[in-house]
Amino acid sequence: MRLVDACRLDPVDRTPVWFMRQAGRYLPEYRAIRERYTLIEICALPEVTLEVTLQPVRRYDLDAAIIFADILLPLIPMGAGLTFAKGEGPVIANGVDSAGDVERLRPVTVEQSLAPTLEALRLVRAELAPDIALIGFAGAPFTLASYLIEGGSSRRFLRTKRFMYNEPAAFHALMEKLATVTADYVASQVAAGADVIQLFDSWVGWLGPDDYREFVLPHMPGIFAAVREAGAPSIHFGVDTGGLLGLMREAGGDVIGLDWRTSLAAGWAAIGHDRGVQGNLDPGVLFAPHDEIARRTRAILDQAAGRPGHIFNLGHGLTPETPIDSLRVVVDTVRSNGTSR
């Protein structure tokens, strides 16, 4: 598979391409499903997850499907009391505000509690063309911890930082619990058919390097080891991480995902060319005229030319307002680039 080969820095005939949030609201066929099911319902019904996961792969010539799920799903069996308020994002009823709260979080038997996602992975892998990779994913411990401590989304992560600085032992205990669940979850996803795992540390870029080294780094290598032992390569992604790339490399991941704030060339140099790199078109460029989208896509491909290990992607997830034709321009540009050299 082209995507797996690129993760392993093996030569490929052309750069593989997929999009973060490629299954989502920008697609009319997804919005139609969402009229009938909530987000949680889709994730609980493997047949519906299958359908939603395959939608973008039917529409575009992509090199991967990514299982439809939410990074917060593992928090439900842990006892977080997670719901999704209409238009307001996740709400956590039983958040973490003390060492006692951390202790009360329940261990998770992934094969039971996350059975629908694992079953959906089996269904997708069975349906998907053999040369298209299936990506499983999970949220990284810091990002999950921030939701638990903030009680939902956050603008500045002040509660998370206050807890981290004032209750460092409890914070580390929380990270360790989340890392254990995450390691089990990603290993189970590989066993269920995922060819590659992406770990989303979506909010870790709110930490400076010293905090990352102290509070995040110790909890990461075990997760990547679990993926490797299960037999799959891994992609490690965060946004606003330009100052953390060396530490993220140390934390793990065969491929490091870059947002668009760093040039691909500079980011890859900071990571080291013995790792792969994923990215990094600004999702905002998808609102540009088609010739400009193509030009920007080629500019990124040019920065990676002549080196194995580049996966084309956006620098962040697709937004619901994205014009659906814009993605076709990107995919066509990546595909023709490969065959023209």
Added chain:
Amino acid sequence: MRLVDACRLDPVDRTPVWFMRQAGRYLPEYRAIRERYTLIEICALPEVTLEVTLQPVRRYDLDAAIIFADILLPLIPMGAGLTFAKGEGPVIANGVDSAGDVERLRPVTVEQSLAPTLEALRLVRAELAPDIALIGFAGAPFTLASYLIEGGSSRRFLRTKRFMYNEPAAFHALMEKLATVTADYVASQVAAGADVIQLFDSWVGWLGPDDYREFVLPHMPGIFAAVREAGAPSIHFGVDTGGLLGLMREAGGDVIGLDWRTSLAAGWAAIGHDRGVQGNLDPGVLFAPHDEIARRTRAILDQAAGRPGHIFNLGHGLTPETPIDSLRVVVDTVRSNGTSR
């Protein structure tokens, strides 16, 4: 003045220190004023601006006062229809959505339209101890343009990027108009008594390097030249700019402000040691225990030790929830650090 000397990379007896948003809601004496006046009213009344500007300088041993104002004030005489909705931030009634909208923006006679802020600068400079610097400031063109195009605050700046990519000539015309007003404004602030100018490009870190080079860089040097010709040094600040530091240096500023996402040492190296650097304590650290605040403050001072040109500050503005005693710990640590070496 210690702050001015540091801006010019001249030796100082100890590192100067001030805080972004040091006049603001975290101070009970500021909240008392805000019970009687709106934000716009404070800015329209030089005597009230004077009071609010001096509040933090009375409470802490700071090396600078920063004039109390809002970066969006120049948009009012341009005809933007700016109001501040209660608890919702700025709202712009006459936003920019076309080349025609850009044309309709009015030129500004700064001495008239921004007279209250200029008068307040004169009052503050007359009251302030002669060794304490008075900082004037303005929003940079991209940040101002983003408010005009988005109609207020934004989470992803998609409207701004869509306009930029689809109407590049109109976008450049908008930037040029804003740069002209900004250059006049900062020069007038120096004439009115500002010893240093800080240019806030608060949201420019949402652009990748290619966009910065094409859409922002051409409009910046004129502003910094205006400050220099008026006789003051300048500080150039943005957040999420780790991947833009070399370009920001090129754009101008005697000192470049760093957020906390990049280590001070790495950021300064990227900028070049022939420029000064300001920063970069995570405002979240102000929620830590006092000994941890002191330790983190010293860690930043250590990264700058032995080099002229460091101004101690946070990596972003103070938040309203900040415990007021935390700032005293930072100030005391910076002051004692200077005298102990």
